[in-house]
Each structure stands twice: as structure tokens, then as C-alpha cells.
Amino acid sequence: MTDGKGVPNIIVAEQDLHVSNLIMGTFKMEGFLPHQVMTSEDCLAKVKELGDKLDAIIIDGRLASDRGTMLIVNIRKMNSKAKIFVLAERFEEEHKTRVLDYGADEFTVKPLSIATLVSKISMLLLQGTPIKA
Template sequence: MTPYIMVVEDEDALATLLTYNLEKEGFRVEHAGDGEEALLKVEEETPDLILLDWMLPKVSGVEVCRQLRARLETKRTPVLMLTARGEETDKIRGLDTGADDYVVKPFAMSELTARIRALLRRARPELVDERLEYADIVLDRGSRRVTRSGRNVHLGPTEFRLLDFLMQRPGRVFSRERLMDAVWGPNTYVELRTVDVHVGRLRKALRANGSDDPIRTVRSAGYSLDQQG
């Protein structure tokens, strides 16, 4: 599943540059132009990582970081602080507030991307690893290939994304609405019934050759990748 990064930056030119380069690296990017907008957007959808400018209008980056750490949903969301303030005392203050890393402007995009991947790998390794495994199912993002017990499983693009998302957190139950946002995107409208159809197709492909059904249906709640189902 594509990692979701929120860029919180009030300089439009830099925000555009960051968004372009991060999307080119394969990330899904949203931009917030001030601290207040960032906090509102985070409530709508929790990012996998937040790239946070220190000096922001309305609510400062330091205060945004404090509020993120006070919320259960974002308590452990990686925060990389981006700032022109390079003094050691500023760095310590930023880290003490709850930031996971600190990059001083100007910076090399290659270094920033490497730090982002390092933070994601530490917090959510399933987002950046090329290969996911659960029980006898193996999903390889690089080759877009899925196998079960060594046999190829033929999936369409939507079923592949659906399995990728479920394999990131096996055992957890996801509602149809959450699956819609993760697989089709938060701004794409599809009917709930569409989720059921694609889950059915994924089930059929995974159960080929007489294998057990690894997807559990939880009535009135959603679906889970759960071998105990």
C-alpha cells in the first residue's frame, strides 16, 4: 500500500517541490499550508508520516507536534521536522516536543527521502518492505506477484491492492468504508457493495487449488485477513 505523507509547509514553492519529488518516489502526498489546517486534515485521515515545518501560521509546528503526540491516533505517527533553525538548542527543543527526526533547510532531497524511508521502516515496516508474508501467502510488490504455498495467485490490480492492505495488519478487522479509503482512495466514490465484490474475487483466487479461506467476515464490522476465520 502506498505510504501517505502529509507535508505541512507554508512556503508554496517548497511545498510544490516536496510534493512533486515525494510523489515521484511513490508516496501519496497531501499538503497543509498552516498548522490549523494540518490538525484538521489529520482528523480526517491519519498519515503514515508527517513532514512538519517549524515556523507555521496560526499554529506553530512545535505546537502541532505537541497536539499530535497528545492524541491516541497520532501518538506514534512519525514526525520529521523541517526548519531553517539549525541551532543545537532548537534541535533539542524539536525532538523534546516529540519529533522523530529533524532536517535543516536547505537540504538535499535524496537525504530527506532516505530519512523518510528510515522512519517509515522503523514505525511501519510493512509499508516500505517489498515483500509481505502471512502464513503461506507471499506478496511481492516489486514484481506485483502473489503466491500461496509456492503457487502463483492471479489477481487483478484492485484485488492486489486489497490484499496488500490486509496483509499489512493481519488479524485486524477493517470496515468497508476503511477499505474503500485505503484501496480506492478517500476522494473516490464507490458503493459499499463494490468492496464485497472485490473481496469475493480475492477470496476465490486465494482459495484456488482447495486452499482454506484466509479472509474472515465479521458481521456488521467488515473483513479481516485471519487464518483462524
């Protein structure tokens, strides 16, 4: 599912440009190939464009819980294998339950250190990967 060179493709769907740029820069430095989007529509277009080369998506909680776009459900219809990580601004049990029910793999609340975010995404990508002897 990588770009063919072993570099994981991720989408960063974050409405706050400063937060998005921080995430993008860090993941680039860690050897990922991040793609920046700011809206649900752009996220879906990027999912379609990357196809089976997409490894993970980091989604801002506001985008993830938008019932109008049903972003996670629509991502799952297009790509059932990519890992979906929702990064929310506050914890509400109903919100967490909703995004996990829609098909997200992980949910956490901001603030979260960028190093922890990279670790969590890396762990998600390792799940289901056979360990080579």
C-alpha cells in the same frame, strides 16, 4: 497505516509554496500519497481526517516551533504512531531540543537535497517495521 494499497500517506506542512510543491511532486513520483497543508490548523485537521492511515508528517521548522499552536504535541495527542520530521531553516540547539522534546522523530536543517529527504522519510517509516524473512 498506509492507504490500504501499500502507499504511504504523508502530510507536507510547509509555509513556502514553492518548497511545498517541490516536496509534493517528488514524493508523488516516489510512490507516496502526499497531502499539502500550509498552516498548523490545516495540519491538525488533516491529521484528524487521515487518522490511522497517516504514516509521516514533514513539518516546516517555523510551524513546528510555534508555541502558540503546540503543533507537534497536538499531533501526538491525535496520532502517536505517525513519524514526525521537522525541516528547519537554521540550526539552534534550543529549537532542535524543543521540537524533539515535543515528540518529533527527526530534525534536520535546510538546505537538504530532496533525494536525502525522501531517503530519511523512507528510513523513518521502516523503523519499527518487522523484517519479513
